[in-house]
Amino acid sequence: MLKTLQRIVQEVNSARSLDETLSIIVRRVRRAMRTDVCSVYLSDDGNQNYVLMDSMGLNKESIKQVSLKADQGLVGYVGQREEPVNLEDATSHPNYVYLAETGEEKFHSFLGVPIIHQRRILGVIVVQDKEKRRFDEGEEAFLVTVSAQLAGLLAHSLATGISLLQDSYLGSIRGSCFKGVEGTSGIAVGTAVVIQPLANLDTVPDRKPEDTDSEIVQFREALASVRNDIHEVNRRLAQRLSEEERALFEAYQRMLDDSALGQEVISKIKEGNWAQGALCQVVTRHARFFELSEDDYLKERATDIRDLGRRVLAYLQKKDQSRDAFPNQAILVSEEVTPAMLGEVPKEQLAGLVSVQGSSNSHVAILARAMGLPAVMGTVDLPVAALDGQQLIVDGYQGVVFNSPSDELLIQYGQLIQAEEKLQKGLEHIAGLPSETLDGYKMPLMVNTGLAQDITHSLNHGAEGVGLYRTEVPFMISERFPSEGEQQAVYREQLEAFFPQPVIMRTLDIGGDKALPYFPINEANPFLGWRGIRITLDHPEVFLVQVRAMLRASEGLDNLQIMLPMVSNIPEVTEAIALIERAFQELCQEGVSLRRPDIGVMIEVPGAIYQVNQIARYVDFLSVGSNDLTQYLLAVDRNNPRVADLYSSFHPAVLNALYTIARNIKHSDCRLSLCGELAGDPRGAILLLAMGYDSLSMNAVNLPRVKSAIRRLHRRDAAQLLDSVMHLETSEQVLKQISLTMDELGLSQLLQPSLSA
Known part of the structure; x- marks a missing residue:
């Protein structure tokens, strides 16, 4: 069975x-x-x-x-x-x-x-x-x-x-709704531009041909090109293969005959599908027939059929991969949006992106945030093949995409966009003002960065430093481990841009979920595997080169701070500090003039919550990575659409964990900050202020909204709000209570826009 x-x-x-x-x-x-x-x-x-x-x-x-x-x-x-x-x-x-x-x-x-x-x-x-x-x-x-x-x-x-x-x-309002996960906050309304990877049979959309005869001509030309390729390969390998082995090429040629696959594809084109779609229909049907066979030889023919299909498709797509024009509000859609695809659409015409695969941590999501593009990732049920040219609403706040929205839905989202634009303009004047409460309590707001593009956004929004610089980004866009000199140049740019404000650089944080193309890590459970500090301590040659590059980059600026990710025990802290000290001493001996940087640890593993007192004795600051900590505490992969609804930074268990950390180091000399989505949400920022966090770090786009909330309340207001939610039992109860309180304080307009707001 x-x-x-x-x-x-x-x-x-x-x-x-x-x-x-x-x-x-x-x-x-x-x-x-x-x-x-x-x-x-x-x-x-x-x-x-x-x-x-x-x-x-x-x-x-x-x-x-x-x-x-x-x-x-x-x-x-x-x-x-x-x-x-x-x-x-x-x-x-x-x-x-x-x-x-x-x-x-x-x-x-x-x-x-x-x-x-x-x-x-x-x-x-x-x-x-x-x-x-x-x-x-x-x-x-x-x-x-x-x-x-x-x-x-x-x-x-x-x-x-x-x-x-x-x-x-559908919801109560007509318009097909597809759930994913938030890639980048924001809302975009525009026209879908579907870009499929070259020669991927599973991602080609069905489409009516504009000119049937032209499609048939293109297909026959592609078929002829593949025949020539196979003939050439057969000729080149003639001296190295037996007659029996070369028979495969003859079989390929027979499959390509007009009386075989070729004629079937042409019939599909005449029935109303363009060449690429017709090819995929025919190839998929034949391949499935062979795959279901009990005979092992016939099963292997499915691979041959698909291989031929991809070869023909590649030639068709070479003729069709360029577009003459893009719509003004283009929504880039693909099975897996890549950085290269972002470059295909003119920047001034690109309004947002939607990707079936990928997560909020993927490289393209990071790029989208840097470019200010609303993005939804992980839309596993999205009908990519049918979307080209369709009107879409991309709601990056809720992680949903609407296809062919009703007029009512368009009006409502248009109102949300206008309200958002009005609010952002109203917040521009506070960029240069301090982040402090009405009774004078200061809560510095910093930014998370990783790309050069982030610098301008951050400074324009009044950032008071960098709370998290993701050093893995230069590693991700390279074809090998970047050299010490290459890393130094990138780090120096960040340190100079924010001087004299602090820049906290996180050491390399890669793993099975964020693998490098030249350093693959394949694990059954990457979130609990070989990642973060575990990798860099196992590879001190990589860690030391990176730390030396950071230290060299800080010469004469002295605004560098170093942070260790994924720490789960004290020995990891002491070993890493020893390596940093070694690099520091070596550079001093080489004549580099340096000030010893502050060293900190990210608290993102639940076990570390119960050792913050001990960890705080060895370091200068702690920074809670709320995104990972939340997903570990709740056992929820926030990038999995099936369970993403269970992920909530306002879960009572998460709030209690964050409060526990703050209370446990309250009387130490160790500074405490938090970086993550919770920091960039005015609701979360108010609670963290009350808990006793010293600073917050967030994406630059969220900074004005958070600063406005802090500047419009007294610290006692935050404390009262914290008291009112800590005894609640569900995330929904917490959020409802926060919304009521913010409404009473006149801060409701600072909440992220939603149709229910």
Whole structure:
């Protein structure tokens, strides 16, 4: 059964439409279970109905024509119970409803299983037999397993397919909504520009050809080019391969014949698809046929088919990869947006970006923040192939994307954008003013940086230094470990730009989740693996070169501070300090004039919370990395859309941990700061002020909003707010209480915009 299930999932995974997905499910499940009927009913939340979307065994005329209310019939009964219903004689059940159109009166036994994805009932899968019998435990277990395995794939098909049932994925306002994770805060409204990686068969959109004859000519030229390539390879290898091995090239040539793949692609073009889309349709169908074969030789032919398809596609895309023009408000969309793609769209026309893959920590997300582009990452159900030229709303605050939004939604988001622009203009005057409360308590606001572009943004927003300089960025954009001199030049630029204000440079923080192309790290669980200080202590040759570069860069400026990431125990602190001291002494002996920099530790591992007293004895400052600390405390990967909703910096456990850290080092000489999303949120900044944090570090764009909040309240207001939330039980209760208090203080306009605001 496992092999059968794997084959069903594999075939569904390669389906290119919702209808194809459903057709595969009903055919394969009916065959595997040897039943008379297999049907799939999908939930239409808009009308509270279950619609018969496909069936093998019921009357074909009833497909997409028959529906049941959510509380009607056995299908509705399965949905209400959210568990399997297994009946020997369906007609005798009180919930049975006879639907004459389906012709199901001759089928007695009934097994229905709900299809559930992320707590949402997508539909019900049903098998039926003429014989009166209860399906056995094995059959029931198989159908439950099929349902669980296919739920995510079906959800993706629903999201990417064109169906009347798409309303189940809409909110109260029309417009398809796709959930991802926040890449960069902000809102953008514009036109989707889909850019696919070269020669990736899985990312090519279907598109109507502007000129069918021209598409056919381009395809034939690409086909001829691949034939020539294969012929040339065959000729070059003639002396080194046997006749049997060279037969593969002859097989390739036969596949490319006009009477084989070539003719099928041309037929698809004539039916209304452009050359690239037609090619992908044909190649995917043939490859799937071979992949499902029991014969190992035939399975290997699937690889050959895909290889040929990619070769032809590469030639087609060489002709089509450039665009004559871009829309003024272009939203860049791709399966995986890369830095190179950002350069394809003129900067003044690029309004935002959406990426199916990637996270808020990915290189392109960091670039987007530096460029001030709203971005949503990890939109796993986004129908990329169908979006080119479509109007999109990118909501980087909520991590959602709306496709073809309604006029009402456009008006509401337009109002949010106007309010945001008005607020930002109103905050420009405070850039040069100190960050202090009405009763004179100072809370320095610093910035997180990593790129040269960040400098101007930070200084324009009145940053009082750099609370986190991500040194891994120069490593990420290099093809090898950068030399000491190369690093020194980059670090010097940052230190000079912010002089005489402090610049806290975090030592190299890489790992399985942030690997370098020339230093790959493959781990099953990168967040708990070899990363941060663990790597650099294992590679002192890398650590010492970086520290020497930092120290050299600080000569004559003396505004450098060094911070150690991912610390989980005292020995890591003492070993790192010893290496820094060694580099310092060596440079002094070489005649470099230096002042010993302050050294600090990032508190982002939960275990370190309970050792802050001991750690504080060895260092000059502590900086809480709230993003990682939150995800470790809650066991939530904030870049995983399936669980991202569980990630909250306002979770009572997180607030208690942060307060515990502040209380535990209150009487030490060690300074305490926090860098992360919580610092850049006025709500979080007020709570941290009350807890006793000495400074905050955030993305530059958030700094004016936070400074305005601090300058408009007394410290006692913050203390009262902290007291009112520390006894609450949920994130929702905390946020509700903060919103009420900020409204009373006249600060509600400083909250991040949302449709519910």
